Amino acid sequence: MHTPLLSENSSSYDLVIIGGGCAGLALAMAICKRVTKPSHAPKTLIIEPRAQYIDDRSWCFWERENKVNKNLVAKSWPTWEFGTKLEQHKHSSKSGWQYNYVPSIRFYDQAEQLISKHEQITLLKNTRVTGVTPNPSNVEVTLDSGSISAEQVVDTRVPDSFDMNKATLKQIFYGIEIELTTKNAIEDIARVMEDMRADSDGFLFNYILPIDEKSILVEVTRFSGAPLAPETLREAALELANHISDQSKYKITREESGVIPMGVAPQVEAADPRWLRTGIGVGAARPSTGYAFQRIQGWADMCAKTILASGQCQSFPSDSAKLAWMDNIFLCTIRDDPTLAPELFLSLARNVKPDRLLRFLTDCPNRTDVLAVIVSLPKWPLVRTVLVDLFRGLSTRKRGGKWRKAL
Numbered sequence: 001m002h003t004p005l006l007s008e009n010s011s012s013y014d015l016v017i018i019g020g021g022c023a024g025l026a027l028a029m030a031i032c033k034r035v036t037k038p039s040h041a042p043k044t045l046i047i048e049p050r051a052q053y054i055d056d057r058s059w060c061f062w063e064r065e066n067k068v069n070k071n072l073v074a075k076s077w078p079t080w081e082f083g084t085k086l087e088q089h090k091h092s093s094k095s096g097w098q099y100n101y102v103p104s105i106r107f108y109d110q111a112e113q114l115i116s117k118h119e120q121i122t123l124l125k126n127t128r129v130t131g132v133t134p135n136p137s138n139v140e141v142t143l144d145s146g147s148i149s150a151e152q153v154v155d156t157r158v159p160d161s162f163d164m165n166k167a168t169l170k171q172i173f174y175g176i177e178i179e180l181t182t183k184n185a186i187e188d189i190a191r192v193m194e195d196m197r198a199d200s201d202g203f204l205f206n207y208i209l210p211i212d213e214k215s216i217l218v219e220v221t222r223f224s225g226a227p228l229a230p231e232t233l234r235e236a237a238l239e240l241a242n243h244i245s246d247q248s249k250y251k252i253t254r255e256e257s258g259v260i261p262m263g264v265a266p267q268v269e270a271a272d273p274r275w276l277r278t279g280i281g282v283g284a285a286r287p288s289t290g291y292a293f294q295r296i297q298g299w300a301d302m303c304a305k306t307i308l309a310s311g312q313c314q315s316f317p318s319d320s321a322k323l324a325w326m327d328n329i330f331l332c333t334i335r336d337d338p339t340l341a342p343e344l345f346l347s348l349a350r351n352v353k354p355d356r357l358l359r360f361l362t363d364c365p366n367r368t369d370v371l372a373v374i375v376s377l378p379k380w381p382l383v384r385t386v387l388v389d390l391f392r393g394l395s396t397r398k399r400g401g402k403w404r405k406a407l
């Protein structure tokens with residue numbers, strides 16, 4: 001059991017978490033949930049510049065039977081759809097997978113409530129970290145209002161050295177949540193990749209979630225080699241909102257946007273093992289999909305476990321060699337010729353069974369799932385050959401033991 005610092009000095013902490021966003025709060029919540037008594041938690045400070053949380057994003061992800069996040073999920077869809085204008089594929093799982101929607105404000109509120117019940121854990125809002133200096137005896141964290149010392153620091157900020165240009169692709173999106181004056185007339189399914197198409201700036205698709213009887217989230221998403229501003233998609237998102245509302249009246253209740261790096265360079269070793277980087281800037285998003293929420297929750301739980309067991313933080317796990325290579329091939333193929341992307345995703349939806357595809361998309365494919373994905377791909381000599389060769393290479397090496405972990 002980890003022994004908290006006995007000192008009442010409020011300027012020294014066992015653990016300082018920089019950033020009370022998804023990763024920072026997920027780690028704090030995981031510690032709260034895992035600790036047997038609130039007083040046994042390490043003395044922790046989470047530092048967040050925001051004075052108040054707002055519903056700034058919607059987190060969606062596939063999950064089986066809502067086990068982990070059931071209190072956070074506002075809506076689940078048992079059916080989701082991929083499609084172009086000409087061809088659509090509806091998928092449902094045979095083993096309980098659903099597409100879940102977590103409004104970020106629900107996540108922030110639950111985190112704040114849970115943290116407030118743990119006297120050892122403090123969320124300090126309205127405060128910004130301006131520097132981190134590892135010293136021989138501790139790590140000094142400079143705030144805009146003074147400085148504190150920590151045994152360990154988990155830093156969820158995007159590192160200064162992060163260069164979005166180096167991501168193989170950028171996932172750029174603009175979303176608008178609308179509330180209709182009348183009941184919506186659209187089918188209650190999650191249209192996760194609708195109207196997939198390509199233009200001179202890359203591959204793009206629509207994303208449509210009927211959240212309740214009257215509210216719909218519509219988003220336009222682009223995968224592009226260039227780091228375009230999300231606002232370049234606002235007009236298209238408004239057009240989509242008009243189209244989906246079928247000309248009936250609506251009001252805009254919320255807008256959200258972002259750029260997610262897809263395929264970032266591997267993490268460099270931490271400069272100091274007591275200062276750990278995590279989050280979207282160090283590869284939290286799955287390269288080929290941009291989904292990060294579930295991966296962050298998984299890391300947070302694992303990290304909380306090791307903190308409580310040994311006092312040590314756990315860095316964000318790297319993707320297996322197999323997935324990393326496959327994702328890289330997808331991304332490079334789309335970057336080099338975005339017009340291939342609709343058929344690439346469509347063939348996965350057309351040919352791979354929903355549960356297999358989900359396991360692949362959510363980081364837990366078995367060997368048959370990977371094979372099914374490879375076989376499903378369009379027969380472009382390059383993509384197919386590279387993937388088959390890759391899989392053969394990994395299998396051969398596995399027999400020699402070298403790739404056991406990757407497979």
Ligand SMILES: Cc1cc2nc3c(=O)[nH]c(=O)nc-3n(C[C@H](O)[C@H](O)[C@H](O)COP(=O)(O)OP(=O)(O)OC[C@H]3O[C@@H](n4cnc5c(N)ncnc54)[C@H](O)[C@@H]3O)c2cc1C
Nearest residue numbers: 019020021022023057059060128129258279280291292293
């Ligand atoms: C609009 C939007 C929608 C998304 N939707 C999905 C989705 O549906 N599914 C999915 O899987 N992923 C989604 N993502 C991707 C990913 O899940 C999120 O980006 C997620 O918030 C990443 O978590 P994070 O902790 O790395 O970053 P953040 O949540 O951004 O947290 C970083 C925190 O650091 C704080 N910070 C910054 N500078 C400082 C400083 N100097 N001192 C202290 N704190 C600082 C910030 O205020 C912030 O709270 C979405 C991203 C966005 C932007």
